[in-house]
Amino acid sequence: MTGRLQACVDGYQAIGRLPSVVAGVLRRGVLVEVAGAGDVPGPDPADVQYRIGSITKTFVAVAVLQCVADGLLALDDPIGAVVPGTGYADATVAGLLGHVSGMQSEPVGPWWERSPGVGLDDLLAANDGTGAVADPGEYFHYSNLGFALLGEAVARLRGQSWWDVTRSRILEPLGMGRTTYLPVGPSAQGFSVGHFAGTLTREPHQDTGAMAPAGQAWSTVQDLAAWGRFLAQGDPRVLDLDVLREAYRPGQRDYGLGFRVVEAHGRRLVGHTGSMPGFLASLFVDPATGDGSVLLTNATTGLVTDAVPARLLGDEPVEPAAPWTPTVRVPDALAGVPGVWFWGNTAFELRWHDERLEVHSLALQNRQDVFEVRGDRVVGVAGYHRGETLHVVRRGDGSVSHLDCATFVYTRTPYDPDVEIPGGHPA
Known part of the structure; x- marks a missing residue:
């Protein structure tokens, strides 16, 4: 069991690009195993x-x-x-x-x-x-x-x-x-991971x-x-x-x-x-048996959290994974390259990941929210934003500056310096 839990945690860290992740498994209400991966503090x-x-x-x-x-x-x-x-x-x-x-x-x-x-x-x-x-x-x-x-x-x-x-x-x-x-050490610093370059903010x-x-x-x-x-x-x-x-x-x-x-x-x-x-x-946790799972990580995204218990409490084999290391700097030869590119009308994501440039098609991504135009409103009809209004914020010349839905601000570039960001722009 020990090797399997560690393999699961290693996989989460590598695939999800998580700076650190810790997890535990309960059997009959008792914490029987703990594992960590990445730069775990303490x-x-x-x-x-x-x-x-x-x-x-x-x-x-x-x-x-x-x-x-x-x-x-x-x-x-x-x-x-x-x-x-x-x-x-x-x-x-x-x-x-x-x-x-x-x-x-x-x-x-x-x-x-x-x-x-x-x-x-x-x-x-x-x-x-x-x-x-x-x-x-x-x-x-x-x-x-x-x-x-x-x-x-x-x-x-x-x-x-x-x-x-x-x-x-x-x-x-x-x-x-x-x-x-409030945090009392040892505690993890929270990070968002740059989508294209894998840098930490x-x-x-x-x-x-x-x-x-x-x-x-x-x-x-x-x-x-x-x-x-x-x-x-x-x-x-x-x-x-x-x-x-x-x-x-x-x-x-x-x-x-x-x-x-x-x-x-x-x-x-x-x-x-x-x-x-x-x-x-x-x-x-399973109320009938006391079996359960805990997982914590210091990344904004990179993990489907409600799928964790099925993974950690399962018994299927888990392939070993090499650890992911955050990017410190994109090589000069690729400066400005990571991002969205088009081949004709087809969109691709170019991502710097583990010292390699990866190309991903954007055509097969999962749908998260759906909006419809209803009169003068753009309204969520499926997903987390169902019922909420999507506001298209335009500049003086009519071009789109950013999108705002239920305090979620969407920008063309990460933390767009020309858009007011909740909590302020990263230093």
């Missing part, structure tokens, strides 16, 4: 902190369910009963937990994950309810904004910040001392303020293994297993009340994926 891959993004939402979900169990809240309560200043006052607690409230995916303003966080008053004022993309229950629409409201509800019901509640009522009882709000580690319940936390393989054990077995000091199992019942899109549900080798696993600028994360 001597122990099980104890290095990475940002875990939306796995933070599972902490918030448990904190909300604790409030329900204590009679402070009901799942069908409107969030406005606890957070009266929100423009989405009629959204129910269950609707927010299950991402079926109909509210927009991201808050109004610059991309919150990469920008300095704002306070609650500013967040509520900017999101007055006019950004709704669907009626409640109409369809699954992932909403980070919704979890900001849930975190604030927990804070108001308990009389302390949502993170203090998380630490005292969840992390401390479970012995998760290496799970923190440091990403900011922002305090996301009022949006923090949606993805702020940092953790380790060791701590997330303890969290996985809790998700499989429950703990009366935190939350009973029967309550957790009800929360795992999938509603729309294989999502329960704050938990994702995936299938792997005929088993149903629960947990969550996570992403923040410079980081990806995956934690899933």
